[in-house]
Amino acid sequence: RKEVEQDPGPFNVPEGATVAFNCTYSNSASQSFFWYRQDCRKEPKLLMSVYSSGNEDGRFTAQLNRASQYISLLIRDSKLSDSATYLCVVNPASYDKVIFGPGTSLSVIP
């Protein structure tokens, strides 16, 4: 089993739709979780951290379920500019090391 797995995608959704991505991780001792966004042919950029109680940033909501070892990202009212690959990032017990998931591609269609 891979350390971090994500929905394979791609997701093609119309503008205004709500879309959710899931990510699972294998190391139950993992401590920190993040979502990164990567535009086509660009470098990854931090989208948001994922906190145990769940957190929201505008149209984006992140959830963590430690018991089931998965995190999710919900995007409401999708915009064309949300089209990108969303990378799940997990920080295992070793604080410095991070592991990226394979990413889920999202295309928002007019």
Next chain:
Amino acid sequence: EAGVAQSPRYKIIEKRQSVAFWCNPISGHATLYWYQQILGQGPKLLIQFQNNGVVDDSQLPKDRFSAERLKGVDSTLKIQPAKLEDSAVYLCASSLIAGGPSTQYFGPGTRLTVL
């Protein structure tokens, strides 16, 4: 504030040739990372430096890859000899301290094609 700089942006070589990539981190950032991102996959950490010392190089193919960070600032990543499967984007990132992904800033990457 200037971001992480990398060069070259693109490189095309034939298999068995050598290639080197350069990275200049954000000024004052102590930690520097090199990642390999193959098309359709997430970035994979190759090596992590804390100042000019290696913290983690467990996934660096040491028979062909080498990296150094002299004086704890700029870094170079070398592949010698290159293989077809080395075709990927090589991303450099830096962080002020070894503080986890929320503090990592990525450069634009070097896209390597091995023919």
